């Protein structure tokens with residue numbers, strides 16, 4: 270997803286290098302183009318940009334030469350206009366007197382673009398970031414100050430986005446957020462803004478969190494906030510953020526994804542400690558216990574965690590939960606929820622637009638809202654009644670791994686507490702994860718030759734392992750580019766079985782109690798020549814019926830289901846690497862999806 274970064278310094282600095290480094294830090298969000306604009310002491314704008322990776326574009330255009338006292342970096346993930354030099358950001362106004370960039374989507378871009386052309390402005394691209402700049406230009410042309418022009422632009426630019434802009438003749442930059450994340454940082458002799466907190470932390474820990482409806486004006490030594498509504502200044506002290514970015518290094522692993530898979534035992538253990546001492550925990554449990562209906566809402570991997578959470582709540586706490594993909598929540602339940610209901614909104618990034626939309630509807634209907642979010646200080650943590658942290662630290666790799674297992678740990682913890690079950694078993698989970706990682710690292714390479722030649726396969730599960738199978742299929746699709754469909758094992762015979770030919774690979778995840786039903790599925794595949802790979806307990810029935818068994822087990826079935834995630838993560842990782850793909854940055858995908 271697009272990212273923006275802006276900085277104002279006291280002295281003329283080598284901003285090209287600094288902004289390139291910020292670009293690398295933001296690149297985990299996913300992008301296809303990159304650009305930097307610097308403004309020097311004389312008020313000259315130097316703009317260099319193109320489609321391509323940060324390193325390649327930086328090298329081609331010599332970003333390292335760029336100096337100035339103000340700078341803007343943008344990473345673009347194409348929505349309006351194909352990835353190209355002209356559509357790359359930042360953009361200039363008609364006369365080259367202002368430069369700006371945005372992330373997110375301006376949904377009335379097409380109409381505004383035409384209006385700006387009709388008004389005689391020079392519109393060079395079809396990109397909506399350019400419309401943001403021309404929107405400010407329109408009001409500057411009408412005689413407004415920069416601040417007033419931006420206030421008016423805020424009101425005509427529809428959508429969810431964040432925007433930064435500077436005028437060559439001034440000594441400051443301006444930015445605002447409207448539905449997208451944006452934070453400001455204050456350092457010694459500089460201030461900055463960015464789409465996310467992690468990209469600022471190597472420069473400063475003094476952070477000002479911004480709200481929609483506010484414009485930030487930042488100069489070398491101060492950050493000022495103004496209300497869009499009436500231009501009145503808002504006072505908000507900065508906060509000192511204590512997280513560090515050390516974790517955002519590969520630490521000897523070949524990829525972030527592998528590192529993050531191996532971090533699962535540690536972050537699970539930390540989450541359990543965190544929840545034991547969480548001040549909101551009692552209130553959250555009370556709300557869940559009193560709720561008329563409970564909904565778990567998320568997208569992608571986080572949605573799969575919602576399904577697992579619903580199974581845990583049913584089995585342990587005897588509570589029915591509606592797990593639902595966030596956009597469908599509005600269609601399915603938007604009119605039926607009320608203040609007696611509780612929603613847990615699940616998102617690693619805390620910025621997923623589909624989830625934010627669902628929260629808005631929930632709040633309008635008076636529903637009680639809790640979020641389960643990893644990234645500190647994000648929009649979702651601010652707009653819900655309670656924040657359940659995920660405690661994973663930074664997850665850089667686009668495929669979610671440790672955040673998924675910690676989402677399951679969080680739901681399991683809540684279910685145990687609601688049920689009044691002793692937490693002894695769940696405390697054994699981190700050590701069990703460690704064992705499964707070690708065993709899977711040995712066993713997974715053995716099955717790669719049977720799976721890797723195929724561009725098409727299935728991942729099946731039942732009951733507790735149904736959501737795990739869906740998640741395994743998503744991981745495989747996401748980073749190996751093979752089509753892998755996740756499904757309830759019993760549904761396979763209702764149509765997809767037709768896909769099975771000689772050696773066709775089908776993955777079956779199971780816990781002990783479901784072995785009999787999984788074996789029926791296995792046999793339906795093997796008797797038609799397919800290749801069945803079971804992931805489950807070391808059990809004779811699996812051993813003798815499946816073509817291959819990846820052993821993964823735990824006496825307590827809910828915990829066993831969480832562990833089953835790990836072999837599937839490692840299978841997708843090793844397959845992606847064997848295919849020559851970078852698992853951390855899969856094509857077309859983004860870590861943070863701030864668009865509808």
Ligand code: M6R
Pocket residue numbers: 568569570571572615616617618619620621624667668669670743744747859860861862
């Ligand atoms: O940040 P979120 O958890 O809200 O993101 C939701 C999905 O975009 C995300 O889980 C996506 O499916 C992952 N990249 C899958 O690995």
